[in-house]
Amino acid sequence: MAVNKNRTLKARCISDLRGELCVNKIGGREFNVIFTKAGAYRAGDYHSAEQYSIILRGKVKITLRRNNKDVTRKYGPNELIIIPPNIPHLYKFLTDAVIIEWLAGSYKPRYYKPYREIVERQLK
Numbered sequence: 001m002a003v004n005k006n007r008t009l010k011a012r013c014i015s016d017l018r019g020e021l022c023v024n025k026i027g028g029r030e031f032n033v034i035f036t037k038a039g040a041y042r043a044g045d046y047h048s049a050e051q052y053s054i055i056l057r058g059k060v061k062i063t064l065r066r067n068n069k070d071v072t073r074k075y076g077p078n079e080l081i082i083i084p085p086n087i088p089h090l091y092k093f094l095t096d097a098v099i100i101e102w103l104a105g106s107y108k109p110r111y112y113k114p115y116r117e118i119v120e121r122q123l124k
Contacts, residue, residue: 016123018042031102036093043091044116049105051083058097063090065112088112090119099103 011033013022018040022033036042038058046065055075062081063072065088074094075081083089 007114013050018093018122023072029117030107031100034099034101035052036091036097038095038097041090041119041122042095043089045109045111046088047107047109049103049104049106049107050084051063051081051089051101051103052085053081053101055079055081056098057098060099061092061094063092063115064088065115085096088115090115096122112116118122 011022011024013020017022018035019033019036019092024031024033030073033043036058055077056066057077059074059076060081061072061074062083063070064083
């Protein structure tokens, strides 16, 4: 297998009281590696691109807004989460967790106010 030595991983990281989110880019593709502390929330948005997440460590509860109802499901290590386009979603971290996430297209988020208010409330 040939190794392309010109490819370097570029990352920028953001930390807050929830944990750390590192936006990585390699080979023109972007993905996030996220550490989040137990009890924290993330997202509260929706976007036109399908979203994928893999739980590497910990447990997460995802709430999706479907047909005017909140639908929740818990995920654990090695599980793949697929969030369809234009579906509001909210992540609640049940334990300290590490996930990798990426999108099938560009990230142009719009906020779903009821979920986003939960995310923003914890940051105050």
